[in-house]
Amino acid sequence: DAKTTQPTSMDCAEGRAANLPCNHSTISGNEYVYWYRQIHSQGPQYIIHGLKNNETNEMASLIITEDRKSSTLILPHATLRDTAVYYCIVRLDSSYKLIFGSGTRLLVRP
Amino acid sequence: DTEVTQTPKHLVMGMTNKKSLKCEQHMGHRAMYWYKQKAKKPPELMFVYSYEKLSINESVPSRFSPECPNSSLLNLHLHALQPEDSALYLCASSPHSSGANVLTFGAGSRLTVL
Numbered sequence: 001d002a003k004t005t006q007p008t009s010m011d012c013a014e015g016r017a018a019n020l021p022c023n024h025s026t027i028s029g030n031e032y033v034y035w036y037r038q039i040h041s042q043g044p045q046y047i048i049h050g051l052k053n054n055e056t057n058e059m060a061s062l063i064i065t066e067d068r069k070s071s072t073l074i075l076p077h078a079t080l081r082d083t084a085v086y087y088c089i090v091r092l093d094s095s096y097k098l099i100f101g102s103g104t105r106l107l108v109r110p
Numbered sequence: 111d112t113e114v115t116q117t118p119k120h121l122v123m124g125m126t127n128k129k130s131l132k133c134e135q136h137m138g139h140r141a142m143y144w145y146k147q148k149a150k151k152p153p154e155l156m157f158v159y160s161y162e163k164l165s166i167n168e169s170v171p172s173r174f175s176p177e178c179p180n181s182s183l184l185n186l187h188l189h190a191l192q193p194e195d196s197a198l199y200l201c202a203s204s205p206h207s208s209g210a211n212v213l214t215f216g217a218g219s220r221l222t223v224l
Contacts, residue, residue: 034212043217044202046212046213049212051210085152087152093210096143096160096211098211
């Protein structure tokens, strides 16, 4: 599976958009990009995933560059409850393996 | 039911004890996973069961013994653990592997080995 690179930490103000970047320059054509988050002492929570196209759901939007070498997770109106570690993961569509990298620790400030 | 339930939430055991962690899901998922998470580190994959058969073992020491008695249940049997095995143990399930395969995680079992 391709490796991902994320900033160690970020912060944003409550009510503003949080844009979390992820680099996955070695991604192959049949690898999906997944985003999960983990709020302190809880299990990871699925947010969104995509293959080639941009995706949006009730939690977030996922923007994937045309060359697929990077992506951005957008939380449109961050709240204090969005403070968490956010993991960007690239995974083969035929694989059971979901391997977590170091993630980005997002702090939403009041 | 869209949950993965793990019991117990907390477990303290000595190095000579035998204990088990349990995981249950009723979403009809056919893949189940065990992850281990140390403090301030990302979750590490341990085992994957697919259709009740062990599919992946990430070179986990034999003192950890997984079991999948049926499609809804996953156990992790613990024996002769070391203090460094203290961690949060996470169970997850997913419907299948082909295409997008979203994992649903439980809240975890926090294990302390004395």
